[in-house]
Amino acid sequence: MLRTMLWSLGLISLIGCSPIKTEVEFVSPAAGQTVPLNALVIEVGFDHRMNLETFDSSSFKVEGSTSGPIEGAFTGENENRRVTFTSLNLPAGGETITVELTSGLVSTSGKSVDPFQWQFAIEAGTPPPPSSFIVSSMTPGIEAYNGNVNSTINPVLTAPYDPFSIGNAMIRIDASRSGQRTVSLQNVFTGINTITLSPDRPFLAGERVTLSLVDDVFGLDTSELPQTLLATHIANLGFDWPGNVVSSGSALNGGKIVFFDSDADGLDEWVEIEANGTLTHQDSTPSGPAGSTTWNLPEAVIDVAVGDFDGDGRSDLICLGNSGTSAYLLRGSFSIAVVLEDPELIPLTVQSTHLEAAHGDRDGIVDLVLSGPDGLAVAWGGSSNPLSVIHPVDSTPVVHRAVATDLNGDDLIDLAAVLTDGSIAFHAGNGDRTFTAEGTILGYNLTQQIRAVNLDGDSLRDLLLIPSGAGTPSTLLSDGDFNFSLRVLFDDVVAPGTELIDWDGDGRLDCISPIAGSAGLYFAKGVGDGNFQSPQLLGYAAEVEAVTSGDTDGDGALELAILTSAGNFEILRSEPVVLSPANRIRVEDLSANPGDTVNYQVIIDCIDSLQGWTLALDYNASIMGLNNITIAGTDVAGLVEFELPNIDNSNGTVIYANILDLAPPFDNQVLAPGSGYVVATGEAFISAGAPAGNYDFTPANGIIANTSPETDNSFVVDGNSVFPELVGGTVSIGGSSPAQQPSENDDPETGGEDSTDPVETDQVHFLRGDVNGDGVIDLTDGTQLQLLLGNGTSIACADAADVNDDGIVDDADPVYIFDFLYQGSNPPPAPYPFPGPDPTADGLDCQSNGAAH
Incomplete structure (x- = not known):
């Protein structure tokens, strides 16, 4: 009996050790299903974690009855329990697709797939045309260098998005040194075609920010936005060489220093990497270095990289061993007690x-x-x-x-x-x-x-x-x-070990480069057209091997790590030297003596692409006047197609309007986002009897020049008015009799609106000249009307666009707006300055109360 029991146990043991196959749990498209004629995507669910290295065209066979064998790429999700095949090319309309999964597909535990096969069909027809629902622009600008550390990311689409489904879209924002962000949507129902994405924490100076619109972004017509990857850069607020030493060290011969924010605290930490595989992570605070942590890798390190490779919001460090076949991944940690997870081997x-x-x-x-x-x-x-x-x-x-x-x-x-x-x-x-x-x-x-x-x-x-x-x-x-x-x-602009950053904060990329065989560094200033100025020598006491940068105090200005050929290093810090990025108009300071004639400049910073702008400036008429104001010789001389100056020296004011794309062909000519653009210049004359002292020369709102209406400083962005920050300059006049600034030229009041409600009638009310319906008449209305006339788009409120009230909307109407705004010509006929019905019978109409939309 005992022998019989032993045989039974042996049989049970043999049965228990029989191989277990990996089973298919689901497939998509399903067997017998007919799918649309577009990119072929096949999903398969398995009951085991799969080894993706076993997936290829011989183990996962896809064949079309017309196309023959179909090649594609494989990706895995849910620990590779779900594997997706995406074809390289579109299948043929009306063909049958056969999918065969062979035993060559193996799980991570070594269990082969139980062979499986099914078929589905492709609908007949021709492939759909490429989608016209795409991203047309973004703020901050695509590949620009002027983003703010607190920037929202704002992609602009070619058509309105569906506000009811946008909340289900997969959207990712990743920063090169500080990892992925949790993103919230703003202005969902008022954004129209602009998606406003607010990250959960600030960015770091100088880092590259990528936006991935992965899927489920739909237009109002149900068109789906193609997968889109865009990038911009956060501005650096400059560096005042040589700065101050924050930290220093030695013994980094053949080593590296890398900056990244491993703990999402808004400050870059840095890692000192010795060639022998010793890593020292240095925590940082606004006042300087804090604690450090050290690891010893099992082999020497020949290269490193930083990125959020698992998308968890914490930046990771990966080191390449000198074998060339092993890498060591140190993941960013969510624990305040652990700066980086221990190294894990990546074969x-x-x-x-x-x-x-x-x-x-x-x-x-x-x-x-x-x-x-x-x-x-x-x-x-x-x-x-x-x-x-x-x-x-x-x-x-x-x-x-x-x-x-x-x-x-x-x-x-x-x-x-x-x-x-x-x-x-x-x-x-x-x-x-x-x-x-x-x-x-x-x-x-x-x-x-x-x-x-x-x-x-x-x-x-x-x-x-x-x-x-x-x-x-x-x-x-x-x-x-x-x-x-x-x-x-130029020779010496760039060399091995160069750091490429916007070093001076002007929105253009510069080079900070070692000098082979000599002490010091070269600074080559970018000019924004693909070239650099001749390199300038920056004094440094040793031969430099490499330069890297990071923002270790979170002030928006990058610190520099200088690694010398002898293996010594210093971390140098400087206070910011430029203003943070914004839409801004500023007037440069002037110094002069009584009787002088001096040149002045007006400068624009912009984080949006500008279609035009209005400058409204105020100065003290008792001590100075302007001979002229012009774009000649400025950064926008080749861009502006229409300009209207209006100088009023008796009152100390000037209004200057510029439009970039006035005449056909309308090709959306804009001033790209950037900083330090000189947009106006001219000669200012100082009165011979001007007392010594400091006087304002500043942009101001509510300016009247000659007989113009009150005018504000404004930018035209996507056909809408944007009101910039205003930064004034100082006119310093030398002499022996300093004087207090007279008060007669104080900034004008910016009010003037009548709060009395107009009488309501059954007729449609509009404001003549308010083409875009924002309630005011300004440069934007003339610009938008030119575009509407140029491309033949219908105008919702033609009465508002008929500025001269001649019963026809034509090129004379935007000219009427510009003459009124900047030349002191007659104001528009009624209804103006308050909305009302059209007192003139004509063939035009207005579809809704307000103005054209």
Whole structure:
């Protein structure tokens, strides 16, 4: 009996050890289903965590009855229990798709899939045209360098969005040194076509901010916005060289210093990385360094990268071991007692020498671009098992760090890398985590390193080329479709170890570069057209190997880390030297003596793209006057198509209107976001008897010049009036009799509105000349009317647009507005200055109370 029991137990044991297969739990599209003719996406749910490395065209077979075998890319979710296949190309209309899952698909525990097969159909027809519902612009500007640390991110769409569904959209905002943000929507029902996104905490100076509109953003006509990835940069408020030493150290021969906010406190910490694999994390406070934490990696470190690779809102640090096949990920921690999680090993399937944290796709989570002797590859970031799935791109050896960005203007992420022969290879992104080789190009000299930056103020990043040996640096300015314009730079503008930042806070990228074999640094000021001024020498007592930057005190101005060739380092801090980004009009200070004639300047800072502006300035007529005001020789001389000056020296006022896109063809010409734009200049004469002293010369609202109406300073943004900050200047007059400033030129009052309600009637009420219906007549109305006339758009309130009341809306009407506003001509006929019915019978009408909308 005992023998029988033993045999039974043995049989049960054998049965219990039989292999267990991985089962398919669901598929989409379902068997027999007919799906729309668009991008083919297949989802499969498994009852085990799957090994994505086993998924390819031989183990997960997709075949169309017309198309034949269909290639695609694989992504995983929910610990890879759900795997998605996205085809590279559209299937054919009306064909049948067969999907076969083979036993070659294996779970992470080694269990093969029980083979599974099903079919579904593609609807007949032709593919739909590309969507016209896209992002047209963004504030802060796309690839601009003028974002505020407290900026909201505001993409502008080509059509109104659906406010009832926008709350379900997947939208991610990621910052390069401080990680992902929790985002809330503002102005949902009043935004129309502008989505206002408010992050849960401020950004850091100088960091790159990416916006990913991943899915479920719909228009009112149910059109879905394509996946979109956009980026901007937070401004740096300048640096006053040489600053003050915050911290210093030694023994970093062959090492690095990297800045990032590992604990989301709004301050950059830094990590001192020794070549032998010792990492020291230094906490920071506004007053200086705080505590430190040290780790010892099992091998030497040859490169590092920073990014929020798991999308949890905390920046992570990854270090590449000198084996080239191992990396060590230290994740940002949510615990105040733990600055970074302990290192976890990330095996690399391609031998690498360099790492680049970048977005390789448009899912909003940072990825890792690998480069080295085995070529190019991308390790995909994700909420689970980040960087564990590595996609080889090309096996051609690469000599330095690659870049990932949109280089051809199709809104997909592309790759560029330097090959061993000094040429630059391009790979176009297909939008599905795959890339297509696009050939190579040469710079002015052979290249050893490349950087992706925006050098010319458009929405495409360019390539800055660091030459081999003693060659001359150059830039490749993106023209779209992998076409580039070559610019040759001054020698010494850029070198290995260069830091690319807006160093002086003017909204344009600059270079801070080591000098090979010599002490000191070079500062090359960017001019905003793809070029740099001749480098200026910054004194420093040692030969510098590399420069990096971070904001360790949260004041909006970057600190610099200077690493010398001897392995010593210093962290240098400076107070901010420029104002934070804003829409602003400012007048520069003047110094003069009685009887002098001096040049003056009016400057604009803007965080929006400007279609035009009105300057209203106030000065003391008893001590000075203006000979003229002009755009000649300013930053906008080639942009402005219409200008109207109105100088009133008897009252000490001037009004100056500028429009950038007045005449056909209307191509949406704008002044791009930036700072320090000189938009007006001229000669000011100082009275011979002017007493010594300081006098105001300032922008002011409520200005009257000659017989003009009261006028405010304003910008035209997307056809609407925006009222900027006003910063006045001082006219300092020398002499022996200082005088108090006379009071007769105090700022005029800005009131003047009559609060009496107009009498209501059954007729439609409107304000003649108020074309955009905002209740006032200003530069925006004339500009919008020109655009409406130019593109033939119907006008909701033609009576309001018939400014001269001749019964016809034509080019004479915007001219009437400008003459009234800036030349002191007659005001518009009734109804003006208060809304009312049209007293003149004509063929025009107004569809609703108010003005044209």
